[in-house]
Amino acid sequence: QSALTQPPSVSGSPGQSVTISCTGTSSDVGSYNRVSWYQQPPGTAPKLLMYEVNFRPSGVPDRFSGSKSGNTASLTISGLQAEDEADYYCSSPTSSPTFMLFGGGTKLTVL
Amino acid sequence: QGQLVQSGAEVQKPGASVKVSCKASGYTFTGHYMHWVRLAPGQGLEWMGWINPDSGATYYAQKFQGRVTMARDTSISTAYLDLSRLTFDDTAIYYCVRDPVGSRAYYMFDYWGQGTLVTVSS
Numbered sequence: 001q002s003a004l005t006q007p008p009s010v011s012g013s014p015g016q017s018v019t020i021s022c023t024g025t026s027s028d029v030g031s032y033n034r035v036s037w038y039q040q041p042p043g044t045a046p047k048l049l050m051y052e053v054n055f056r057p058s059g060v061p062d063r064f065s066g067s068k069s070g071n072t073a074s075l076t077i078s079g080l081q082a083e084d085e086a087d088y089y090c091s092s093p094t095s096s097p098t099f100m101l102f103g104g105g106t107k108l109t110v111l
Numbered sequence: 112q113g114q115l116v117q118s119g120a121e122v123q124k125p126g127a128s129v130k131v132s133c134k135a136s137g138y139t140f141t142g143h144y145m146h147w148v149r150l151a152p153g154q155g156l157e158w159m160g161w162i163n164p165d166s167g168a169t170y171y172a173q174k175f176q177g178r179v180t181m182a183r184d185t186s187i188s189t190a191y192l193d194l195s196r197l198t199f200d201d202t203a204i205y206y207c208v209r210d211p212v213g214s215r216a217y218y219m220f221d222y223w224g225q226g227t228l229v230t231v232s233s
Contacts, residue, residue, distance in 0.1 A: 034217070036218075036220070038156070045223040047223065048219070048220060052219075089155060091158075091218070097173055098173065099158075099170070099218065100158040100172070102155050102158060103155060
């Protein structure tokens with residue numbers, strides 16, 4: 001099974017909104033409401049940003065939101081801030097024998 | 112608040128093995144599955160497998176079966192990743208990550224180690 005498909009890069013100006021897509025198949029994103037998103041600022045370890053499609057861990061601002069339609073999940077960041085500049089990865093469980101897939105990652109640039 | 116602290120950077124030759132450790136604190140080590148994930152240069156995150164620290168049961172991604180071993184020492188709340196027959200393509204940052212849902216692999220990761228850079232170089 002291949003990795004989930006994300007755009008390599010997105011960009012936006014402070015205050016704008018951006019959306020990052022994560023496209024899988026009916027065996028992964030389409031079958032599980034357990035899509036997660038991770039944020040990795042430069043030089044740091046990834047951090048859980050969103051889980052079960054649209055739930056935010058404690059401490060994650062509500063500027064971050066998640067959704068899913070069919071085989072595609074999306075992460076939307078509204079009111080972009082400079083500190084949002086990072087790599088973003090989606091993940092989803094999948095069927096045996098792979099069990100787990102990540103997206104290829106999306107680099108967000110705040111202009 | 113839980114924390115995962117990994118061992119330091121490693122440089123290994125092709126064909127050698129590497130062992131990375133991951134010490135957990137701040138939560139019940141045996142109550143949560145531990146996974147290993149790696150990030151190679153220019154690549155995305157890649158899941159390698161999990162270990163149930165309570166029973167010691169493991170599951171490895173197909174790509175790594177035969178040359179990866181995950182183990183744990185519950186007396187010191189530490190998980191280990193052993194990767195053998197290294198190639199240049201194994202150069203990556205290796206992360207241990209905690210699965211927050213107890214008693215099973217939920218494939219969601221709330222705590223991340225700081226990462227261990229493994230460089231394979233001749």
